[in-house]
Amino acid sequence: MYKIQTLNAISPIVHEALSADMYTVSPEEPTPDAILVRSAAMHDMELPPSLLAIARAGAGTNNIPIDKCSEKGIVVFNTPGANANAVAELVMAGLLMASRDIAGGISWVKENKDEKDLGKLAEKKKSQFVGPELRDKKLAVIGLGAIGALVANAAAQGFGMNVSGYDPYISVAHAWALSRAIHRADAMEDALKNADYITIHIPLTDSTKGMINETFINSLKPGARLLNFSRGELANTDAVKAAIASGQLAAYVTDFASPELADTPHVVCLPHLGANPGKRGALRRNGRRRTAGLSGARRDPQQREHAGNCPGHSGGQPRAGDPQKRARHREQHLLFDRRPGHKHPEHAEQEPGRQRRHRAGIGPEPRRYPAGRAEQAQGRGTRPPGVIRRAVS
Secondary structure, eight states: OEEEEESSOOOTTHHHHSOTTTEEEETTOSSOSEEEESSOOOTTSOOOTTOOEEEESSSOOTTSOHHHHHHHTOEEEOOTTTTHHHHHHHHHHHHHHHHSOHHHHHHHHHHTTTOTTHHHHHHHHGGGGOOOOOTTOEEEEEOOSHHHHHHHHHHHHTSOOEEEEEOTTOOHHHHHHSOTTOEEOSSHHHHHTTOSEEEEOOOOOTTTTTOBSHHHHHTSOTTEEEEEOSOGGGBOHHHHHHHHHHTSEEEEEESSOOTTTTTOTTEEEOOSOTTOOOOHHHHHHHHHHHHHHHHHHHHOGGGOTTBTTOTTOOSSSOOTTOHHHHHHHHHHHHHSOOSTTOOOGGGSOOOTTHHHHHHTTSSOOOOOOOOOHHHHHTTOOSOOTTOOOOOOO
């Protein structure tokens, strides 16, 4: 019997993955084998000697003492992408709130609800809440992980925005998920240049803490609108307030409540709604992902996917110190055909190497294929470029 302590409210759906005959799940467990945590700070917590693993219900692990856990041999798991759709939907709402003062308009109506002719008064006052349309505006997405990729696609395909994305460690899976309409920036400065809207989707680390500072904001075009749905600590609140006051930022929308920014004009602070979709389907998906690492590591040490401090780490983007993995990712970006409808080379019947090398410009022209009946009728003697079939020798 394994004992699991929960430090935050966890959906009861967790019991579907952790059966009662093998696990006890309780917030009062004194000697846990594992801990399930959402946002509770663990840095000052005394880790019990019985602890073997910690599962973070979310992507970030900044609330967990990774170094201390590594020293004690405690494996730390996270669940990147578990709430990705919920957060991405909220970011899309944030784009609308950054464009038009929706929150201000709602507050104005409530404050003037007793006016006798509220409709006519609203027609006179509504101009103070208007804003630009999103279509054809430039959006910079910094970080193209599970959330950033969804936001980029939705903004380009749904709102008709011109989207540039920057992520030096983008995974192959997320790159394949991106729409062809997304422009890939080689540097953050290229993505930020002339962007009307900027949305940040990067983890909180020592190097990214406070990155939204005076220097960062001054690199944006005047009147830009900035969204931060990653971590509140990424932003320097004094710099944000100064930029709003000077007009360098037209709006700032964040999913993290801040007393310094709560009453600042043109700033929208939400109470961390992205991590709480309140939908049973999302809760079911999240509950399973939160516990999959715990049960998988118990059964087989090779199944330590998303183990952030484990040598057998196999999930997510290549680490900075893993040149072989990064080289493999670069090779895949170069040689794999990413056009819609094409199968991944690992699952497609293909001519060994030649077709891919030719598309990459480093090989001879691929062999010609005999025409099929339909192609013969149209007078074509080759199959369309990029269609992967076995060559006839």
